[in-house]
Amino acid sequence: MAAPEGQWVLMATGRSPTNIAVIKYWGKRDEALILPVNDSISVTLDPGHLSATTTVAVSPSFPSDRMWLNGKEISLSGGRFQSCLREIRKRACEFEDEKKGIKIKKEDWEKLHVHIASYNNFPTAAGLASSAAGFACLVFTLGKLMNVKEDYGELSSIARQGSGSACRSLYGGFVKWCMGKKDDGSDSLAVQLADETHWNDLVIIIAVVSSKQKETSSTSGMRDTVETSPLLQYRAQTVVPSRVLKMEEAIKNQDFESFAKLTCADSNQFHAVCLDTSPPIFYMNDTSHRIISLVEKWNQSEGTPQVAYTFDAGPNAVLIARNRKTAAVLLQKLLYYFPPQDKDLSSYLVGDKSILGDAGLHSIEDVEVLSAPPEMKIQDQKFKGDVSYFICSRLGTGPKVVVDENQALIDSVTGLPKGV
Numbered sequence: 001m002a003a004p005e006g007q008w009v010l011m012a013t014g015r016s017p018t019n020i021a022v023i024k025y026w027g028k029r030d031e032a033l034i035l036p037v038n039d040s041i042s043v044t045l046d047p048g049h050l051s052a053t054t055t056v057a058v059s060p061s062f063p064s065d066r067m068w069l070n071g072k073e074i075s076l077s078g079g080r081f082q083s084c085l086r087e088i089r090k091r092a093c094e095f096e097d098e099k100k101g102i103k104i105k106k107e108d109w110e111k112l113h114v115h116i117a118s119y120n121n122f123p124t125a126a127g128l129a130s131s132a133a134g135f136a137c138l139v140f141t142l143g144k145l146m147n148v149k150e151d152y153g154e155l156s157s158i159a160r161q162g163s164g165s166a167c168r169s170l171y172g173g174f175v176k177w178c179m180g181k182k183d184d185g186s187d188s189l190a191v192q193l194a195d196e197t198h199w200n201d202l203v204i205i206i207a208v209v210s211s212k213q214k215e216t217s218s219t220s221g222m223r224d225t226v227e228t229s230p231l232l233q234y235r236a237q238t239v240v241p242s243r244v245l246k247m248e249e250a251i252k253n254q255d256f257e258s259f260a261k262l263t264c265a266d267s268n269q270f271h272a273v274c275l276d277t278s279p280p281i282f283y284m285n286d287t288s289h290r291i292i293s294l295v296e297k298w299n300q301s302e303g304t305p306q307v308a309y310t311f312d313a314g315p316n317a318v319l320i321a322r323n324r325k326t327a328a329v330l331l332q333k334l335l336y337y338f339p340p341q342d343k344d345l346s347s348y349l350v351g352d353k354s355i356l357g358d359a360g361l362h363s364i365e366d367v368e369v370l371s372a373p374p375e376m377k378i379q380d381q382k383f384k385g386d387v388s389y390f391i392c393s394r395l396g397t398g399p400k401v402v403v404d405e406n407q408a409l410i411d412s413v414t415g416l417p418k419g420v
């Protein structure tokens with residue numbers, strides 16, 4: 001290390017998207033390495049709406065590894081953080097910045113400590129896959145800092161050891177996590193099926209359903225399912241392999257009918273294996289069921305699917321509309337049943353707010369005069385307050401370096417999070 005000992009702080013900042021599975025990962029064959037029992041497929045969401053931003057810093061003056069998440073210091077002692085740090089350090093390469101007088105040899109990285117600050121632009125641990133965006137961002141940004149060779153497949157298999165679904169956030173667009181066969185997990189990694197420009201008509205509306213924090217985490221829920229559900233074997237060995245092939249074909253051909261049918265069926269089967277677990281796990285609630293019913297009835301009345309729904313380990317609905325026009329009609333139907341509790345429409349729909357204009361919803365008065373969806377039996381009942389808010393988004397890119405140093409979350413002089 002050529003610079004005066006302890007005088008420098010070297011930093012990198014990255015931003016990573018979250019993703020939502022359309023063919024679900026549920027069940028591990030190896031808990032420590034996080035190896036799944038089946039392949040899964042996801043869509044990456046626009047990082048402008050849902051992403052993690054992480055700054056990692058290294059300095060000879062740091063006595064230990066530390067991390068701050070959304071401004072609060074958290075422990076890095078857990079096995080998942082330790083696995084990601086260890087695997088990235090192993091692959092670190094020599095780095096030199098002559099102007100700043102910094103030289104770090106390959107073997108120096110093992111001795112240097114890092115400070116990590118991360119911020120999610122959406123609620124953490126609220127069923128919106130913050131762990132996927134977070135671990136993908138951590139691994140991607142550490143890789144940049146430590147000059148790791150750009151092999152996204154390998155990075156994805158490291159992110160997988162932070163949280164399984166995180167491996168799919170290393171790419172934009174449509175992504176497949178190949179379960180792999182090897183015991184060491186080296187072939188359990190993500191590949192991109194198509195980038196975000198391949199099928200850009202799709203519009204994603206997320207209904208963030210009001211709920212307390214979930215009772216069963218994905219990690220413990222899937223462990224219980226593996227141990228107790230006879231249905232999971234059938235799903236992993238027979239159903240998913242053929243669905244994955246069909247889903248890849250649907251994505252390749254932009255076949256919305258097939259895409260929507262597979263997405264809804266797979267979400268429903270995932271929740272069925274949760275119910276088949278002993279004791280049973282319930283992630284969806286009455287609001288989730290009402291949204292399913294709304295979409296199913298509409299799709300049926302149109303004769304062909306307009307919207308796909310999928311639910312992760314929580315009650316939030318992720319709705320994928322075939323195009324903007326359909327998304328605008330969907331929003332009208334949703335707001336008819338789930339009007340905002342207060343008069344502020346603009347904070348009730350975040351992300352791409354321009355969809356409100358497309359739906360002709362400029363004020364709360366426009367929501368109040370919406371007519372009931374004709375295909376629905378329940379016309380006179382509304383469920384104000386059952387949805388906290390909506391997010392309108394689209395498919396997005398994979399992780400990116402944030403070059404603007406003003407956006408770094410760590411102060412380049414103190415090496416501590418800004419504002420601490």
Ligand SMILES: Nc1ncnc2c1ncn2[C@@H]1O[C@H](COP(=O)(O)OP(=O)(O)OP(=O)(O)O)[C@@H](O)[C@H]1O
Nearest residue numbers: 052118124125126127128129130131132134135313
């Ligand atoms: N930006 C981040 N950087 C690193 N780790 C993060 C980040 N955001 C979240 N995490 C990790 O993920 C954990 C939250 O994961 P959890 O599975 O409980 O919630 P979620 O991913 O938001 O929801 P779900 O898995 O139901 O979609 C946090 O406690 C933290 O360990």
Ligand SMILES: C[C@@](O)(CCOP(=O)(O)OP(=O)(O)O)CC(=O)O
Nearest residue numbers: 021024025163164165218219312313
């Ligand atoms: C329902 C899911 O969202 C489950 C995600 O599980 P996690 O990736 O959060 O679990 P761990 O690997 O234990 O961290 C389906 C999916 O994203 O494929």
